[in-house]
Amino acid sequence: MVFDFLQPISTSVEEFVATLSNQTLGKKVVFHTQTDFPVLDNIAIAIFTVNEYRGNNKNNSDFSFDNFRKNFYSLYPGNWNASIVDLGTIEAGASVEDTYFVVKSLVAELIKKGIIPIVVGGSQDVTYPMYRAYDTLDQMVNVVSVDNRFDFSKEDKVASDSYLSKIIVEEPNNLFNFSNIGYQTYFNSQEEIDLIEKLYFEAYRLGEVSNNLSIAEPVFRDADLVSVDMTSVQSSYSGNFKTFNPNGFTGKEICALTRYAGISDKVTSFGIFNFNPNENEVVLTAQMLWYFIEGFCFRSNEYPFGTKESYLKYIVPIEDEELIFYKSNKTERWWIEIPFLTNVNNKLKRNTLLPCTHEDYLAACEQEIPERWWKAQRRNIL
DSSP: OGGGGEEOOOHHHHHHHHTSOTTSGGGTEEEOOSSOOOOOTTOOEEEEEEEOOGGGTOOGGGOOSHHHHHHHHTSOOOSOOOOEEEEEEEEOOSSHHHHHHHHHHHHHHHHHTTOEEEEESSOGGGHHHHHHGGGGGOSOEEEEEEOSSOOOOSSSSOOTTTHHHHHHHSSSOOEEEEEEEEEOGGGSOHHHHHHHHHTTOEEEEHHHHHHOGGGGHHHHHTOSEEEEEGGGBOHHHHOOOSSOOSSSBOHHHHHHHHHHHHHOTTOOEEEEESOOTTSTHHHHHHHHHHHHHHHHHTOOOOSSOSOSTTEEEEEEEETTEEEEEEEETTTOOEEEEOOOOTTSOGGGGGGSEEEEOHHHHHHHHTTOOOHHHHHHHHHHHO
16 A cells, blocks of 8 residues: 555654644644544645655755644645645655655555645655656646756656656656746756757746746646746745755745646646755745645636636637637636647547637737647647
């Protein structure tokens, strides 16, 4: 049983939670303790930590997630109705592959139960087994990474800076789209940037997103798996001065992005990686997780469409095409329809409606084809 590999929270955390106010988050969560394992019936979110940092060539033995848990469970929940469990920690296996196997199996099991797994800790290559967890779900997967690097590598290995190569080339290939939020050009070779374009993936520079955070919302709305690398945050906000980064997202910006991820009806797994759980980074990490759950509790359940009666339909003739947009009466969010070729894999049917912005609609009215729509069309043909 995959749950047997989970280590309970420490006695120190148990004792700390016992001293908290009844209004805090710690008193609203069911824990995997030394004596009890939580019942997973009617649970919406399952949090677990992963002590696997070998992808960053770091020794695992010095890390504890007690500081993270104490910070997170000291926070007060909003007007939330989501039932949450803390399943404890997956400790590093004898090999990295052993850890991957447990993460993959656990994430797959939780998703099948209709529970959103939140993976906290480890280097970002732990995203890879999260992606592989979708192998048994018979669907194409959209991965969104908040990161200042693309994490490609020509080397045949999985590490924190090369896991994406493995996702792209390894069978079974269930990746429909990869989107990067916040890359910094000087951290990425021109070859990597060209490859993103060649594969019709999406990438948004740090400055572009910082100037207008709302452009990231449709990207998250179309994601299945969201992976956040804490090195994408300015060191002055994250508290990470060992791997110093003078540029990156501010604390406010990264929390807004994780809220976008949470509010997306389509996101079914979420991870925060590459932080030191013994240092000051735990404070911001705890708040990021709070904002993800806040977003989750305010999901509008608009995707997939049950009926189109509550949407306004707009048809825009452009060149030899008719672009069909839908606007929700409930949230005023926009989608654009993607026509499919008849020989396209049936697993892609779920992608016939692509989230977009009001600006995309206005651009189409000016005879400009939205870039996201164009790239999605090209991916369908490949």
